[in-house]
Amino acid sequence: MATQAISTSLAPQKRTSLKVYFWRVANNYVLRRVIKALATIFVVITVTFFIIRLMPSNPVDIFIQEQMALYNSSYQEARDRAAALFAIDLTAPVTQQYLDYMGNLLRGDLGKSYRSQGAGVADIIKQFLPWTLFSVGTALFISFTLGVALGMVMAYRRETPLDYVLSTFASLVSSIPNYLIAIIIIVTFGSQLRILNIAQMRGSISPGVQPGFTLKFIGDVLYHAALPIFVYVLTTIGSWMLAMKSSTVATLEEDYVTVARARGLKDSRIMTSYVGRNAALPLFTQLAISIGFVVGGSVLIETIFVYQGIGQQLLKAINQRDYPVMQGIFLIITVAVVFANLLADLLYGRLDPRIRVGSEETK
């Protein structure tokens, strides 16, 4: 009785002072995670900025060498042309360049390419990123869903011939580097067996096809993306399968699965809500990281299949020491990876109630 009286008399006096409010905001889980993500991005930008400039040679020298090799011009001629073309001052102190770059970045300006007739970095990304997002994103979706499904099949049918076949397949394909598979496909199916017309499949779209919501356009896009997607799926599906298999096998041993059987639940219900959902939980972190890397694409695959995505642009920029383009692409990769992780952290609580943190008031 006494305690009750005290608590009721205290309750109305509890006002949210400014200080309390401040601490509540500062302790907010989401806010803390966002700040951490931004800090990570800042550190990565800074580090890549300096590492890029530590690479041997520089854009001007590369350009001069290219000009000399291409047009057989003398060093002096090439140098003059370079000086005219490059309206940039690479002799400025690196710290000054860094401050300029960060200043521009804060205004949302990613800078201009040193090459490609001074095209804006943002425009380059806008032009090439969708192709990579489409091809790698589709591949990731197929690879994840198919891998999870096959992993569960392997776990349910473990120690059977089907399991042995799928396990061998999974470990085989996940241990071969993707560029090797790409080359093997081109050599066997393209050059030797001549089943695929590799030359025609190059690029991300056939010349003359108008973008639009037409069957022709969609078909053409899929035709060109088919091989990269196939290689991505083939080389990543193995790890999803094996991860899902081991996770499912562990989940099948859980008491609650036995109890669910004892409760007479239907097998389909047990497989989805009791086994599948719990077994897939550890895979979501991995999936989030993979989603982040979708943006980066695969430099080697895009180069081998001449698929015009962001990875190919990155390779080109590296070869030309095109600092702003490199920085721009690294920046979006970083942002994508960091935010995919952040999103995974925040969404994980939705999927697994046991780690729902901070979002609920402590009682």
Next chain:
Amino acid sequence: MTKTVLEVKNLWVEYPARRGVVQAVRGVSFDLCQGETLAFIGESGSGKTTLGLALVRLLPKSARVRQGNILFYQNGRVQDVLALSQEDLRQFRWRDCAMVFQGAQNSFNPVLRVESQFYDTARAHGMTGTAHVKQRAIDLLRMVQLDPNRVFRSFPHELSGGMRQRVLIALGLLLQPQVIILDEPTTALDILTQRSIIEVLRKLKKELDFSLIFISHDLSLAAELADRVATVYAGTIVEIGGVYDIFERARHPYTQALTHSVPTVTGDLRDLTSIPGSPPDLIVLPPGCAFHPRCPFATQRCKEQEPPLEPVGEGQFAACWNWREAMNKT
């Protein structure tokens, strides 16, 4: 007279292993009456849990039921559990016979709320109408002394071990099964929680009419709850009888040793004795009576012939050649 709800006849369960065949249950026969509580007691690894799992056919895939019958009697109908089809078996589980497992800590799907797990169970057995199920669930949760408003909407991890065990008992009663099997229901719980679980079970038994099979190594809990007690040794029942007979007038040397190895409230501590030796290897069983290497009354006959269960008192049976000697010694 009371009618029989469950009859087990000569049940044999074995697990093939690398070293040989593990004989987990060897020729167990017993029957269970309506409203009765039968406790199976014995050391770890004596085959008690395998016996419980066999009753609802939840044995691991590797297990083999070599022979035997498990008959459920309900409304004049007989079901042979071992002969049920997969779908009939699914329906039979929980509706006719619910099993509450040891370590209820992990008995609930961690990503579903308690309520969904109640609804899941009801739906699997064709009980539709959420309101009806909810009402019954809330009544049951109240019966096991939980606050339904809090517990029903909770996730399993938000509940303590004792609460989860009680929720599982409530869930077990949801479909009004005729038989409930409790496998070590109080293991991993502290002594006060154990006590409250026992109280809850007693109260439920009084209010609802169901039979209980209670599997435990905790003799004092068995003594409190059971009407009849069966002692299990090396996969077989070595003695079965009324709870007072078993604890006061045990005839089998193993039962005697078991009851003397736990302290009593009133007894002298010096009376405590442990059983020499260790439980037998269920792959290579000793010839004759499996208990003879540890038995103080063992004779040549015990090493050669396995004793059958024979009446040693009213409703009391023991499997021992020398039960008379064992009786006179005490």
